Amino acid sequence: MSEAPSRGTWMVLLTLVAALFLTILPLPAAAEDLRPQWVALTLIFWALALPDRVGVFWAFGTGLVLDVATGTLLGHHALGLSVVVYVAVELHARVRIFPLWQQALLIWLLLVLERLLALWVLGATGQPMPSLAYWWSPFVGLFLWPWLAVVLRDLARRAGTV
């Protein structure tokens, strides 16, 4: 990794694009509240796996693209994702040796933090407050994390990113 620091960056980009795609994919109305925060999950994974390459700037840039794609206020998601990825980069050395279920709990905390920051932006800009169903997606993320982490780790190894 040290000799070619940009090796496999395309895999990071590809997974982020896939996460964006899953975010705007139309779902039936009943399942809409259960949609996990795909982009946040993917970014946290890369921040934990490659803390020296994927950091706050990646999070901010991806957040802006997410804002454009979902039609929210520019910077709405960028703020939350930057903070969450910052925390993930700070903690990466500890989190990486956790067992998966313990990792999942911490990821859940980070996802809740992201939602909280998004809610704060909503409140600050005077938009209507979402219902309680807004808080479902961190729980979905909690159960999704072990699988997602394994799949992404496998992809990263094959692409030579890590």
Next chain:
Amino acid sequence: MVYPLQVLADLPVRLARHAQDRLADERMLRDRNEALRRENLVLNARLQQLLALESENMRLRDLLGSSFRIGERVLIAEILSVDLDPGRQQVIVNKGSSSGVFVGQPVLDANAVMGQVVRTNPLSSTVLLITDSEHALPVEVNRNGLRTIARGTGVGQDLELLHIPKNADIRVGDLLVTSGMGGRFPRGYPVARVIGVRHVPDDPFTVVTAQPTARLDRSREVLLVWTLSPELRGETLSDRTAASESSGPTGRVGVAP
């Protein structure tokens, strides 16, 4: 930049619809054809009446000396099935500035007003629906011409009417149409139907809720409307006052006293 992604997300729904059309059996198609033909007949009959009424209206307006043009250009656009932020009421349509779509353009469906364009890209544009909490449009009650403003609530599919006095003549079932006061929406298109009138004791105004007549969550095709030519658009009231203020002899800038 995200347009290809949005088109990709729209693809499964489009394919499903296509397959559905393919698989529709002959009897169903014949039925639908029959129904459409009947509807066409009815609409044509009404159109004849409308043409007569329109010319009569123009004559009367000529007598009154007021300038009013009918004759609009419309463009049919398709809504992309892309899930946007659930807190905002907006949709993406597949026509953009390369087709001449502009920001502020009214968007209708077959029944009523849906919203207006808030952002344009070369190939797509974002439409803010009238139910969004940041959308307000000037309307009037069709029955008696009472003017008011309909604002979206952002939650659910309802509109609320602002500043209706306690003694105003408004009833459940009244049709609200655009009043054309903002200079943005053409006059006389249906918007919503009043579904609730409540008098709250400590509120100085009547609380009125209305339900849009446009099928905001169900229609697939929308109409983008060009109502006024640019030189006519320059003559709306707000533009005229702005122009007279900026070119005024004192050159006063800022807030009027």
